[in-house]
Each structure stands twice: as structure tokens, then as C-alpha cells.
Amino acid sequence: MSIGLAASLSGAFFQATNYAFTQKCQQTSGYSSAQILLASHAAMGLIAALPFIGLNAWRYLDPSHFVALIWINLPYAIAQLLIAIAIQKSDVSIVSPLLALKIPTITILMSFMGQPMPAWHQLVAIVAILLMAYLLSRRAGRLDVLPACLVIGASLGYAQSDIEITRYTQDFVGLSALMQVALTVSINYVFCGFFAGLGMLSGCQPLSLVYAARWVALSWFVAVCLLLVGFRLSGVLEANVAQSLRGVFGILLSMLFLNKIVKGQGDWHFKLLMGTGMTIAVFFYFL
Known part of the structure; x- marks a missing residue:
């Protein structure tokens, strides 16, 4: 296994862990999604300050970077907020697999922007992802549209942020x-923090909330570092396929970490099947 692929798989795991910690924090702290989002990024700013100082990152800063950091973080912050709300309205085991909707969302967007139509196998993969997302959303016998819409909106934000942060890294x-x-992550999250x-x-939020969101912050910070390493070393194909495994990881973590398995295992078997199916469809898309 290559270092890049290993980093991507580990990043997907920590990303799923972040969603589980976010849900746990929502359930135990009593704070809103927006408050937890602010607190976790303040905590990440403190974490990022260590490599920022250790690498003398300020020597690499340029006034033009300010605009680049805005373009990275504005869509990213919106995406994070939408995901936090989706988790609050639904569950990690649903939201995490639904992030595979990023693939059809980006494909449709690029088609409208004049890019060539996807190949037949990509269309098959998109249809499969949409079908499994529909079946997953109907787990309770009714179509739960809101989490899927929130995830689609988040996918657009993540995609734009990914493009901008890749440009910034270069x-x-x-x-x-x-x-x-290392420089990109430390500068970016000091900026965010x-x-x-x-x-x-400005909102008179208690500083204790930063400590309450510490695991949310640490898991996301580690995930971003590993995912960026994966994209730089293994390329888009392996990194995207590996990242899609966060759906399966999210289901498993929700079962174990959040103690959700209380009414029989049939529903969990179905969720795991859908999460695995979406991962296979993403792999097929990139063939």
C-alpha cells in the first residue's frame, strides 16, 4: 500500500470520526451547530499555532494570500455548518454515506459549465449513487429530503474549497x-481560528465550549492533514475512492461509538450495505 493511499484511508477514518464527535458534542453540550462550529475552529487555531510557530510559517505569507484564504474558507465554513445541521437533523450513519453525493453533484455542475458529458460508466455510477442515497434516506419508510439537500449543498462547498486549497498549496x-x-494547514487554520x-x-460565547469541542477540532485537523497528503502523493483517483470509505467508517463508528444499535441489527446491515455500495460506485466512476 502506498503512503498516499494509506494517508487517504486514514483521513477518511478521521473524517468519519469527526462526524461522530460532532454528533456526540451536539448531544452532550447543548450548544447549537453554529456555536460548535466556531468553538471547534477556535480550537483548531490553537492546534495549528504549534506548527505555524515551529515552521516559521509567517515567513511564507504574502498579502495576496488573504484573498486566497477567504476563497478557501467561505465555502468550507458553509459546508461544515450544513453538515453539522444535517447530523443534528438526522444521524452520522445517514449523513456520512450521503457524502458520496459529492460525485454526481460536481459532475452535474461541471456539465452545466461546459465540460464534456460523463462516460457511460460514470453515468451508471451516478445513477447507482443516487438510487442508494434515495433508499438510505427512506430507511424509516419515508423520504427524508432535508439531510440529502444539506449534504448536496455541503458537497458544493467542499468541492470549491478543495479546488482553492489545492491552488494555495501550490x-x-x-x-x-x-x-x-504542513504550511497550508497551519496557515489556513490559524486564519480560521x-x-x-x-x-x-462577539457572541459572548463561553471559552469552556472550546474545550468541549476539542475532539471535534482534533479529529478534523488530523483528517485534513492526511487527506491533503493523500491528494498530493496518490492522486485524485485513489484519494477519492479512499475518501468515500468515510461512509462505511461513519456507520461503524455510529454503531460502536454512539451506541445506536438498540432495536435490532437489520437497519444497520442495510446502512452498511448502502455505504459499501456507494464506495464501489465511486470506484467505478473513476475507472
């Missing part, structure tokens, strides 16, 4: 791929 010319990732901290202060 600004650090002449450095190794790992150094580019600064504005999240201002948001908490």
Missing part, C-alpha cells in the same frame, strides 16, 4: 509536498 514553490501541506475566536467573543 503557491509554496520549491518545497516538498509534505512541507507544502482567529476569526472563529472573534466570532465567539
